[in-house]
Amino acid sequence: MINPKHGYGANLNPCLDCKGFMVTRAKQWMEENGFDFIITGEVIGQRPMSQRKDTMPVIAKESGAGERLLRPLCAQLLPPTLPEQEGWVDREKLFDFNGRSRKPQIELAGRWGFEEWSQPAGGCCFLTNPQYSKKLADLWEARGERRYELDDIMLLKIGRHLRPRPHFKLIIAREEGENRFLQGYRKQFTHLQTVSHGGPLVLVDGSLEGDDEELAAQLTARFSQGREAESVRVSVTRTDGTSREFDVKPFAPSEVRQEWYVA
Numbered sequence: 675m676i677n678p679k680h681g682y683g684a685n686l687n688p689c690l691d692c693k694g695f696m697v698t699r700a701k702q703w704m705e706e707n708g709f710d711f712i713i714t715g716e717v718i719g720q721r722p723m724s725q726r727k728d729t730m731p732v733i734a735k736e737s738g739a740g741e742r743l744l745r746p747l748c749a750q751l752l753p754p755t756l757p758e759q760e761g762w763v764d765r766e767k768l769f770d771f772n773g774r775s776r777k778p779q780i781e782l783a784g785r786w787g788f789e790e791w792s793q794p795a796g797g798c799c800f801l802t803n804p805q806y807s808k809k810l811a812d813l814w815e816a817r818g819e820r821r822y823e824l825d826d827i828m829l830l831k832i833g834r835h836l837r838p839r840p841h842f843k844l845i846i847a848r849e850e851g852e853n854r855f856l857q858g859y860r861k862q863f864t865h866l867q868t869v870s871h872g873g874p875l876v877l878v879d880g881s882l883e884g885d886d887e888e889l890a891a892q893l894t895a896r897f898s899q900g901r902e903a904e905s906v907r908v909s910v911t912r913t914d915g916t917s918r919e920f921d922v923k924p925f926a927p928s929e930v931r932q933e934w935y936v937a
């Protein structure tokens with residue numbers, strides 16, 4: 675993901691490298707468990723990057739699966755693989771689906787009695803999501819390097835992300851479920867919470883300097899139930915366990931600059 679050999683798709687999705695990686699792991703599993711070949715549900719032309727006639731051999735080659743990688747849905751449009759050559763599967767019974775339409779697969783699933791399947795259209799992977807990719811690009815830019823931890827990846831999925839200063843970002847829970855999720859990260863991050871009113875838990879990714887605590891508190895108050903109040907009491911707890919409480923005037927909507935929203 676950091677430096678994909680084959681580049682990115684429309685967003686930060688390194689699909690070709692990712693597929694190569696997945697098939698590499700599948701091949702390892704195949705060998706360790708005594709199986710003979712791998713099937714994947716790819717269809718030529720279904721996706722602009724990883725599912726093209728010219729990229730399919732790349733995945734087979736780079737994963738090491740080679741002729742042991744069979745794509746039953748479009749096999750008739752590709753050279754025969756080992757399972758077909760050896761007669762382990764009947765090539766005549768395989769398919770020649772191609773293009774972006776998913777109708778043929780859905781009809782086939784229906785014929786086999788499948789009534790439910792994962793929703794297609796990129797919903798399976800956050801990296802195809804423009805908002806998520808923007809947040810990841812922002813994280814990398816703020817850190818000055820393409821580095822991330824698993825927790826970063828999780829946190830990019832949660833909350834409203836605002837970057838009012840280059841050196842810190844606020845992650846603001848949008849509802850109770852997100853609030854509970856962010857609670858699990860409280861000890862790792864400086865965090866803010868409204869005391870006088872109900873409101874979200876807000877994590878600070880970065881460091882608060884000078885009057886940043888005030889600014890972060892005004893934003894926290896803005897997204898709390900005290901947003902219309904004259905004054906809201908907010909607590910700031912730092913990672914060393916020290917904390918302070920103070921009153922702030924919540925930001926008015928017009929004071930929350932559009933460019934602060936990361937995505």
Ligand code: SF4
Nearest residue numbers: 687688689692693799
């Ligand atoms: S959509 Fe995501 S999971 Fe799927 S191949 Fe692309 S990068 Fe990998």
